[in-house]
Amino acid sequence: MVNEPSKPTSESVTVDEIPSRKFTALFRDSESFQMLSDTRAIELARGLNYVGLVVPLLVVLAAIVTQVVTGELPCSHCNLERLAYFTIALGPALNLRFGIRPSHYGISLAGAMFLGTVSIDMMVRIAEQVGPAGYGPVVLGLHVNSWSLIISIIAGIGVVLMLLWERQFDLARPHQTILGRPTGLLLLIALIFVMAVVVLALISAIFECGPGICPDVAPKTYPYWPF
Amino acid sequence: MFALVVLAFLVTFGLIWTGRRKPAIALAIVLQFACVGLYLSHSYQVNWPW
Numbered sequence: 001m002v003n004e005p006s007k008p009t010s011e012s013v014t015v016d017e018i019p020s021r022k023f024t025a026l027f028r029d030s031e032s033f034q035m036l037s038d039t040r041a042i043e044l045a046r047g048l049n050y051v052g053l054v055v056p057l058l059v060v061l062a063a064i065v066t067q068v069v070t071g072e073l074p075c076s077h078c079n080l081e082r083l084a085y086f087t088i089a090l091g092p093a094l095n096l097r098f099g100i101r102p103s104h105y106g107i108s109l110a111g112a113m114f115l116g117t118v119s120i121d122m123m124v125r126i127a128e129q130v131g132p133a134g135y136g137p138v139v140l141g142l143h144v145n146s147w148s149l150i151i152s153i154i155a156g157i158g159v160v161l162m163l164l165w166e167r168q169f170d171l172a173r174p175h176q177t178i179l180g181r182p183t184g185l186l187l188l189i190a191l192i193f194v195m196a197v198v199v200l201a202l203i204s205a206i207f208e209c210g211p212g213i214c215p216d217v218a219p220k221t222y223p224y225w226p227f
Numbered sequence: 228m229f230a231l232v233v234l235a236f237l238v239t240f241g242l243i244w245t246g247r248r249k250p251a252i253a254l255a256i257v258l259q260f261a262c263v264g265l266y267l268s269h270s271y272q273v274n275w276p277w
Contacts, residue, residue: 087262090255114259198236213268214229
């Protein structure tokens with residue numbers, strides 16, 4: 001007996017969307033809003049993912065440089081925030097390597113939420129203990145924990161906007177990196193940079209925290225410095 | 228423990244580089260739980276204004 005395919009119901013009828021450059025297409029099911037050509041759209045999507053990959057690691061790199069230059073070791077929450085930045089960068093790395101998928105953005109969203117949680121906890125806890133003076137280096141008038149909260153909000157909004165842009169998921173299908181195929185030169189350079197920053201953070205973590213969890217209060221010197 | 232988590236992030240990026248998508252995603256999810264565990268393991272007392 002041959003099973004006949006189910007006949008389409010009113011819920012499963014596909015609608016052919018007509019590409020349109022008018023903003024009213026955003027509100028019509030019969031039209032698809034397309035400002036950019038396919039090539040430009042995928043270039044924009046990949047470019048934004050490169051920004052999402054590199055910028056969080058630049059923040060961590062700046063923190064590490066500040067740590068080395070000023071001698072101020074990061075506290076436990078500061079170290080946790082570095083982990084959150086790594087998580088935020090994981091999503092774009094997956095997108096650029098394997099093609100753009102909503103699940104990859106989900107990992108970045110989780111990182112953004114974790115970053116916001118840790119930075120708020122740090123701000124509230126320090127506000128209780130130290131007062132409104134804040135804790136940590138000040139950059140452009142705000143403490144670094146405040147900047148982490150702002151960055152987490154921006155990252156979260158950015159990921160949400162990218163998830164709302166459905167066209168990139170359709171366009172990304174033909175551009176998926178074939179497993180085993182070498183990465184492009186730009187992605188290779190970006191990944192090397194990212195992994196180099198993670199290695200620096202690992203070295204810092206080993207010298208400051210050793211085999212256990214990091215101390216709540218940042219020590220004055222590296223407890224596990226071997227020299 | 229913390230250094231181990233950072234090392235695991237390095238491994239995750241390495242998995243992405245070498246083209247192993249699903250192991251990278253699996254490790255990323257495990258790392259998320261590890262990060263939450265590290266966060267909760269720190270002794271802190273916050274009087275949240277409930």
